[in-house]
Amino acid sequence: MNRRMNTIDGNEAAAYVAHKINEVIAIYPITPSSNMGEWADQFSAEGRKNIWGTIPSVTEMQSEGGAAGAIHGALQTGALSTTFTASQGLLLMIPNMFKIAGELTPTVFHVSARSVATHALSIFGDHSDVMAVRSTGFGLYASNSIQEVMDNALIAQAASLKSRIPFVHFFDGFRSSHEVQKIEELTDEDMRAMIDDDMIFEHRKRALSPDKPVLRGTAQNPDVFFQARETVNPFYDACPGIVQEMMDKFAKITGRHYHLFDYIGAPDAENIIILMSSGAETVHETVDYLNEQGEKVGMVKVRLYRPFSIEHFIKTLPESVKSIAVLDRTKEPGSAGEPLYMDVINALAETQAAGDLPMKSYPKVIGGRYGLSSKEFTPAMVKAVYDELSKDKSKNHFTVGINDDVTNTSLEYDPSFSTEKSDVVRAMFYGLGADGTVGANKNSIKIIGTETDNFAQGYFVYDSKKSGSMTISHLRFGPRDIHSTYLVSEANFIGCHQFVFLEKYDVLAAAVEGATFLLNSPYPLEETWDKIPKKVQQQIIDKKLKMYVIDAYTVAKETGMGARINTIMQTCFFAISGILPRDEAIAKIKGTIEKTYGVKGEEIVKKNYEAVDGTLANLHELKIPATADSKVKLPPTVPEEAPDFVKNVTAMIIAGKGDDLPVSAFANDGTFPTATTQWEKRNISLEIPVWDENICIQCNKCVLVCPHAVIRPKVYDKKLLENAPKTFKHSKARGKEYDENMVYTLQVAPEDCTGCALCVEVCPVKNKQETRLKAINMASQPPLRDTEKENWNFFLNIPDLDRRGVSVHTVKGSQMLRPLFEFSGACAGCGETPYVKLVSQLFGDRTIIANATGCSSIYGGNLPTTPWAKDENGRGPTWSNSLFEDNAEFGMGFRLTIDKHGEYARELLGKLKTDVGKDLTEALINADQSDEAGIYDQRDRVEELKKILDKSDKAEAKQLLSLADLLVKKSVWIMGGDGWAYDIGYGGLDHVFASGTNVNILVLDTEVYSNTGGQMSKATPRGAVAKFAYSGKPLKRKDLGRLAMSYGNVYVAQIAFGSSDAQTVRAIIEAEAYDGPSIIIAYSHCIAHGINMQYGLDQQKLAVDSGYWPLYRYNPDLIAEGKSPFTLDSKAPKIPFRNYAYNETRYKMLTKSHPEHAKKLIELAQEDVNEKWDYYSGLVKTDKSTEN
């Protein structure tokens, strides 16, 4: 049969098959599995049918727990049903998985295996999630490569239907889910041949139906539960045989023959490694290499891990085996060994006990951990394991791939050991996310994969910042199937798409001698060499690199490509790599452009064609001089004055050398210091704002809107200017509260700015001579960098105003407070961080934060550096992320402790009254801490108390000393996005409302799952396109504020700082002051809205002006004062909803993809707005009438 070759990633491969052989799909997004659900949704949206000719239904649920429940229901009523998940998501499915398996229900869950959060969250791959479901009764079936993902998705389904055992089909997160490979695509006929319709009819016959009623899911007592539970045994006994039967059947259809356990290597090997999933391919490659070198080693790829067939396993092992290393990609602290290791030990022991062991003697078995959280697993590491096996005394319970200098578990390995073949092209590309490098490389792989006989592989590494993020693409092309499931370490082509990377990263570290180096340089050819840092020049000379240079940004500008140099750099790669003849390559690139952009219009295609044509004329070879004579030196990663931890650990991670850090570098409980972003000077913006002190009115609006806290004001005595740098600006401080001697400075952090220009947009002042200029204007960063850096450092040393003297209730006053959230990795122009920063300014020195997983936990807590900072006294927000689903409860737990400890402290005070003194005791207990002065006074009292307690030997005194700080007011903030608050965490949120607990909840509402790539949430408005709302969300968004108000005891505010910054400040202060649950629903413009982020504030204003986002505050405290609790802070709608909505791609794209539907939805959305306005304006009237 002629099957199509396709270059796709593992997620697409799994989704392709799963969509073809299922009827009902229920999902919930979680990295790295989200794409599977998205593919399935897209296939259905495009009208693709399954192999039985009907389009599967795809439904997004509110959590993985919900998805599992829906799947369970769908299965019980006879549908072929599946889901896709990973990590915590799989864990949330566990209760249903026990049920599904307990009821012998066939299904396959496709899992891109990912680390379960422990001391830290990680989105990357290992088997800790899969191993956590071992006891559910699900079969566990591993895929090692993209081809296997596609094949096994089908085999697993066929086996599940026949055996009635449900399966988790898993493959490694990112390494397999996101790796692109050229594979053979299964056809509908292949799938039809594998899935026997009779098995489906049997499944349907077992379905719940009122036409043949049964009862399933009884409650059973001690008399029968046990026996009933044992009824499933024959099915588990038969299952491995059935899986092998399906593997054999598949082999007949496709020629690819898998086994429950596949042995690779010398038939007479003595040392073997056993493992499963992608790492097995690297071992496979290493085995082939070592055996070619004359060694006799082998390996076993475990495919069916559960049910574990001891019989099949033992048969797989050569009789010659003497030593076995079992590698687990997971960690089970406290266990006798990791799971696969224990299973192997058990299998050997049982067989030995039965006298059936084929080997002459019982082999040596050692277990080790590798590859946690996608840690690199290379042939060098594999070699180290074989070497360890060869030793007389091998280390057991080892680790490989790290340096464990604490418990010395790690094996040493020689990083220079390589199995890369010379006939494989190995290319690395360093790019920015925004320049399109990854997309271009994916296209290149498709071209080479489709148009040549070469096998092709691509893997992409992204950093954790959402602005100015770097990407590294690792590509391999070769004549054989590629088993290299590790990063390219010996590259014969390196593309550096951003010149500035040469200063920051060791871009050429992986270049082999004679490799080709392509550099995008903003300088003319003849000047480029001198601009390259000396160390890099020396590398180029030493490695005898062949170097090509292009000024891609100029070509992009001339051809209307803007910042996207993808097509240009791709053309360069093909032009100089010689993988395809140049003309043929150019034709293929153009063909891909037509395919990729054709749907978006011929003008887009033409623009890209022009970029291709414009490239070749501007691509030049740079003749390498004999000596490195550059005056450019590499700057240190972090400044000398940084704390030791930052210098020794953080700097290594920033420089991309985190792999080299030993175990001892880290705290053992996941604790990290705060305030570290200040040491990572990213210099990602080409432009920064410049202050015009002559026309500024000192309103501080720019300070409030700055998402990255890079614009700071200070008011201080002008005497402090004595040693100011020459270009340091100031003007007389405006305001009655400041005397004649006080001056004002607005300073920009030049190296931390992301260039979003929100500050310029919000500035209300215009230059009278030239109205295009404001009191703050964007200007080129490089010429200003050094002087402004000096100014910034001087500025930081000017003392902050005393918080007690600042009118914090105003925008201007609140912005005089130092932000304790700075320089985060959020998107340039982020609509969330100004709120977060404002909270840190107002209450940061006494705040404890529970942060739901999502954008805010990533820009708030992803290494290497984190933005939560400290004030001059060392106080600042303390922060933690528990999970996605439990954040409200997590934060409530904080409050319960604070309240309990506060209560206990007061009780102890009462007991120690005579020791502490009556006056101090009463002052401490009765302190008014409703303002800054009150809090400062209480802190002084607590210090006094501590001194007294310190001298006491009483047990109560010691107790009180450890809790004394709890006598000072603490502010609990629970933060997260709408995915948490509206969907997965809503149950908990609702409970916190009902509890009456004094917590402050900030919902950063982007109306979509931003962090995982724009999936619909219940906050998504009607008419907006999102993933899983391909043709526009059909129903209106949940009104969370209205629900919260229904309790009556919850402070509720809806805010949008772009519309009213004053209302935003007021609401946040009121919410914090309210002694009970408060929720603030904050409009957060977002990149996922498809807008120019520079105009995010305009969109906020339009959202309010259209009545879509009414601003209001509901303060239950006012009821006691006989006032209406509800205040509507915005005016009646001034513009139609469409005037707001159609500035955003999320709405507008529907007018292009589904014009008629868009018309209907926008009308309904307008009705939603009308209804909402009627309701809220009605509340005002109602309340007034009540007052009367």
Added chain:
Amino acid sequence: MDLTTTYMGLKLKNPLVPSASPLGRDISTVKRMEEAGASAVVLESLFEEQIIHEKFEMDHFLAQGTESFAEATSYFPESDMYNFGPDEYLAHIQQCQKAVGIPIIASLNGVSTGGWIDYARKIQEAGADALELNLYYLATDPAKDPRKIEDNYIEVLKAVKNAVTIPVALKLSPFFTSLSHMATRFDEIGVDALVLFNRFYQPDIDLENLEVVPNLVLSTSESMRVPLRWIAILYGKLKASLAATTGIHTAEDVLKMIMAGADITQLCATLLQNGIGRITEIQEGMIKWMEDNEYESVKQMKGSMSHKSVAEPAAFERANYMRVLKSYQ
């Protein structure tokens, strides 16, 4: 009363035609226009520049932020089909044709010669009865030779005339050094009608916010004087039909324009201000005036007050101004 008129070969039941405006966007409004008595409808312009802009915009925003962050390699679902005009516009023409019996005149504003030709063809294929070219160029570049600008107008007209067989009208601005000369040049190429004049968005300054605010100020009857003069001057000198637009608010305005020589009058501001029913009112007003003054038909009065038919043609010329001054003295 015989209100019929012929406009670029189209036999119309009266000279009342709603001009290109947002009113033509909605099928139900177009139907109401017909019911109110409109003899044809000019649809809102299809802007080539806007279509191109929308394509680039969509491409930009769909790609924005993609492949930058491991958890979110994209932000929007992929669509396998986008309708960037002119498809929507063409579908609208077809729907209008189905919904009403009066002629549908499409309007087009292009930027490239290819665009003019391509879209003109598609508009014809979609079933438009005629095409009005919304052609303007704001000459801000002092280095640009005015003759070349004029030639460019001619080239566009030629290209479109060669591309389609339906009648082609040209909607002009009054800002030509010699409108008579240009009108003759257009006429020689075979333009089927001249529409006098286009009314543009004009910039204003917002003193409060120190911003330039482009807006459209709706016309008043006063603003019909410029087209009135030029229709009177051009009447009888061209093969092309003449349409009057700008400032036509009342039955009297329509009558004046017809007497000056207009084949049709295009209505806009008055419909936006007073509603579609205004067409009926104007028509009734015309009939009443014509009956009162014993006119039999529109044909009878057409051009009766044109430059060539009035007793004092100079009244339409510069001398007119002089005479006013004299009479004042």
